[in-house]
Amino acid sequence: MKLSTNHLLGIKDLTPQxxxxxLDTAQQFKEVLQRPVKKVPSLRDVTVVNLFFENSTRTRISFELAEKRLSADVLNFTSSASSVSKGxxxxxxxNNxxxxxxxxxxxxxxxxxxxxxxxxxxSAAIINAGDGINEHPTQALLDALSMEEALGGSLNGKKIAIIGDIMHSRVALSNIYLLTKLGAEVTVAGPPTLIPKYISEAFGxxxxxxxxxxxxxxxxxxxxRIQLERQNQPLFSSLREYNLAYGISRKLLESLGKKVVIMHPGPINRGVELDSDVADGHESIILQQVENGVAVRMAVLYLLANRES
Amino acid sequence: MKTIFTEPQINLTIQRLAHQVLENHPGLEDTVIIGMQPRGIYLSDKIVGELSRQILPGKLNYGKLDITFYRDDVRKQLHVPNKTDINFSIENKQVVLIDDVLYTGRTIRAALDALLDFGRPAKVELCVLIDRRFSRQLPIQPDYAGKVIDALITQKVIVQWKEKDPLTQVIITE
Incomplete structure (x- = not known):
């Protein structure tokens, strides 16, 4: 058994298998991360470079930790401190x-x-850690692992909402691909200006x-997250108005009369898409998502390091 | 295909192995049993079943170890990991590792590496159902062996269990 692809460019290219x-391999790595020694020698002979042409906290640290837990040699590259600034x-x-x-x-x-x-x-194996407004596959995989844990099993037939800036979010696109491949029902919600036209016809x-x-x-x-850095024209009148119409508050959650699990890929704009008492509330599994991120990235690195032809 | 070990013989041997372990570890004081995933756990389940008839239940520490992430051929061949379940410390314990067939010794080499990540055991012993002597690639020998056999490198020795295969038996195939 192996992956059908040599790179992880997007969820779009993956089969449900x-x-x-x-996800199953990530479960085994979660157990590794509970051991007294949280490190295995699997990628001892592998060197990985983390090329970050865009800022990141969680993803970069999570990848670096995953690589180190697998005993790989790690190089970190940030474009702002490199010759990219020389052209x-x-x-x-x-290639260099x-x-x-x-x-x-x-x-x-x-x-x-x-x-x-x-x-x-x-020819080296490439893992996409987020490209523009296209995909962020490892985020979608860790989201799926966290969802399966929160619901105690398969996502087939489960109802998942993706809320907010669908237009500019690579997390949204990767999530939509992945959740529909696993058989979940997906609703995207937000202001009309932040939801692409024909998304329903294109992705079901x-x-x-x-x-x-x-x-x-x-x-x-x-x-x-509302991605203000990718919006070059105002798509809603103000952050405060966004919060009033589309933000999730404690009062709103309590008016539902049912439990909804709250997730967020981070970084959170507190008081915009999520109020603080929701982000830190008992429905929130935001920090479990971060924890699962390391195990999922270990699984992806482990499965792609293999060069069986 | 040739059957070299039938179910009644295997059952007797399992009883013997359990008694030998108990002989060396009276009451299983400070002893833990670890079965090797994926194929060794059928044997370890049965040995642990025998042992728990001899000693007070609840005194037995039994875990399962998967060595996929410690293999020396990760990059050549992809192996899908199985579940590791060791929810106790092995620090200063006597560990009895259980696997079905001892062949080249490479699996046990990886298991010794893996065990160290759960603590520093006082002693590690190896118990196998089948010892394929003369085919070792590393200096590793069993402390308890069910049956010692001489098979050619080109032959395969397979232990089948009726929990997942049609019959419990040991076969040699060309």
Whole structure:
């Protein structure tokens, strides 16, 4: 049994069997992370470079920790402190790094499709750690693992809402691909200006502009960050108005009369998409998501490091 | 395909192995039993079943170990991991490792590495149902062996259990 792909560019390319293999392997790595020695020698002979052309806290630390827990050698690259600021292209940068015998590349880039471009030109295994507004596959995988844990089993037939800035969110797209492949029912909700036209026809998801109705319907709400850095024109009047119409407050949750699990990929805009007492409340599994992130990334690295042909 | 060990013979041997373990570890004081995933646990389940008839229940520490992440051929061949379940410390304990077939010794080499991540055992012993002597690639020998056999490198020795296979038996295939 192995993955059907040599890179993890997006959930779009994965089969449901690939997703199952990654999530099952991640379960075993979760057990490793509970041991007195939280480290295994699997990738002793593998060198991984973390290429971050865009800022990140969680994803970069999570990948680095996953690599170290697998005993890989780790190189960290941040574009702001590199020759990229002197005008070197991404491909030149990567080829220079690879000529120093690096086996795997973890790439984050603000341009959608950057890892796909790289995959056409280099032979090392590439893991997409977020590309522009396209995909963020490891986030969707860790979200799925956290959802399965929260609901105690398969996501088939479960009702999942993705709420907020669907238009600019790579987490939303990866989540939609993954959840529909696992047989979940998906509703995207938010202001009309932040939900792409024809998304329902393209991906088979439901669309709602009413947060309360959506929460009433769903088992889990994955709430996304408003991505102000990717919006070059105002798409809603103010953050305060967004919070009033689409933010999730304690009062709103309590008016539902049912329990909805709250997720958020971070970083949270507190008081915008989530109020603090919701983000830190008992419905929230935000920190479990972060914990699962390391195990999921270990699974992806482990499964892609293998070069069986 | 040739059957070299039938179910009644295997059952007798399992009883013997359990008694030998108990002989060396009276009352299983400070002793833990660890079965090797995926195929060794059928044997370890049965040995633990025998042992728990001899000593007070609840005194027996029994865990399962998967060595996939410690293999020396991770990059050549992909192995899907199984569940590891060791919810006790093995620090200063006498560990009895149980697997079905001892062949090259590489699995046990990986298991010794893996065990160290759960603590520093006082002693590690190895118990196997089948010892394929003369085919070792590492200096590893069993402390308890059910049956010693001489098989060619080209032959496969497979232990089947009726929990998952049609019959409980040990076969040699070319």
């Amino acid at each position: 690939d997703i199952r293999l990654i 070197e292209t991404m491909l030149d940068t990567v 790094i690879l000529s120093m015998k690096v086996d795997m590349v973890v790439l984050r880039h603000s341009a959608s499709g950057a890892p796909h471009f790289l995959a056409k030109h280099i 998801v439901k669309v709602s502009y009413n947060i309360k109705e959506t929460l009433q319907w769903c088992d889990i709400a994955n709430v996304l």
